[in-house]
Amino acid sequence: MTLFERHFEGDPDRPAIGLHCMMGSSNLFAPLMERLDGMIDLQAFDFPGHGRSPDWQAQDDTDLHTFVTRHAARMIRHPVDLIGHSFGATVALRIAVGVPEAVRSLTLVEPVLFAAAPEASSKAEHDRLAPFQKSGDWDGMLRRFLGDWGSTAGLPTEGPHAEKLRTQMKMVMDTNAFLMADCAEILRENGLERIDAPVMLIAGEHSPKVVHEIAEALAARLPDVGRAVIPGAGHMLPLTHADQFADLTRMNLDRA
Structure with missing residues (x-):
């Protein structure tokens, strides 16, 4: 690549x-x-x-x-x-x-x-996003994630950029799991x-x-x-x- x-x-x-x-x-x-x-x-x-x-x-x-x-x-x-x-x-x-x-x-x-x-803090980070993943609510997860770590200003809900953000959010979840386990x-x-x-x-x-x-x-x-x-x-x-x-x-x- x-x-x-x-x-x-x-x-x-x-x-x-x-x-x-x-x-x-x-x-x-x-x-x-x-x-x-x-x-x-x-x-x-x-x-x-x-x-x-x-x-x-x-x-x-x-x-x-x-x-x-x-x-x-x-x-x-x-x-x-x-x-x-x-x-x-x-x-x-x-x-x-x-x-x-x-x-x-x-x-x-x-x-x-x-x-x-601390384990409690790592678990809390996981628990904040897990319900969104379980329900497939990637837009809701994006709003929560960016609210915690960045900004939700101008967050698109339609079009190629919105789809890219949803894909990136799924990548974030994968990497979070990797970093929580210190793989x-x-x-x-x-x-x-x-x-x-x-x-x-x-x-x-x-x-x-x-x-x-x-x-x-x-x-x-x-x-x-x-x-x-x-x-x-x-x-x-x-x-x-x-x-x-x-x-x-x-x-x-x-x-x-």
């Missing part, structure tokens, strides 16, 4: 990879790169079923998280700065646990690794502890409680970690609070 890739040019000696959220695209990193003034040379790509990439075709031997992780890993030629948001942040973390020497720094916005949260074993013993690159965990003040619990659990195990909460921000802070996001990203890049 050929995925759409986007290149934000910058310092060729400072390669970076950007990994976007579910229901997002590689364009998420445009505001950030406008503010970093060429500090890094960033490659990003649209995940299957997102942006300009082709639809995701379910495979018997490869789940979406593994597919995206492998695609990103193949892009690494030298130690890189990984910048990830939500689902993309869990992919970045998986790469860093698997090949810590390939990572120069990790800037992670609200990694949704639900397995790291990639990101939290395995002595995994996070081997990451010696500087890590910055960023969250929005008004984001769901579970992301703050996940950040706390991850920070307790990472050797070199900083945490930041952006006042007034929610889950989509790379777009809504781009200045603050850029400042924190620059700070972490400087630490590497």
Whole structure:
């Protein structure tokens, strides 16, 4: 499968990879790169079923998280700065646990690794959406999901875009199950502890409680970690609070 890739040019000696959220695209990193003034040379790509990439075709031997992780890993030629948001942040973390020497720094916005949260919080996340899935009410699920994590403003109910959102919502449910079970074993013993690159965990003040619990659990195990909460921000802070996001990203890049 050929995925759409986007290149934000910058310092060729400072390669970076950007990994976007579910229901997002590689364009998420445009505001950030406008503010970093060429500090890094960033490659990003649209995940299957997102942006300009082709639809995701379910495979018997490869789940979406593994597919995206492998695609990103193949892009690494030298130690890189990984910048990830939500689902993309869990992919970045998986790469860093698997090949810590390939990572120069990790800037992670609200990694949704639900397995790291208290069991009650992970279960609550599942229970919020399960009734919609059981009844086949994908539009209702979209309104609930985007209300929790993004925005329901202008949510279409008819046409190709509405159908794409429903398909993406089904992908979200599959990946949520994957992340709640930690199928990639990101939290395995002595995994996070081997990451010696500087890590910055960023969250929005008004984001769901579970992301703050996940950040706390991850920070307790990472050797070199900083945490930041952006006042007034929610889950989509790379777009809504781009200045603050850029400042924190620059700070972490400087630490590497």
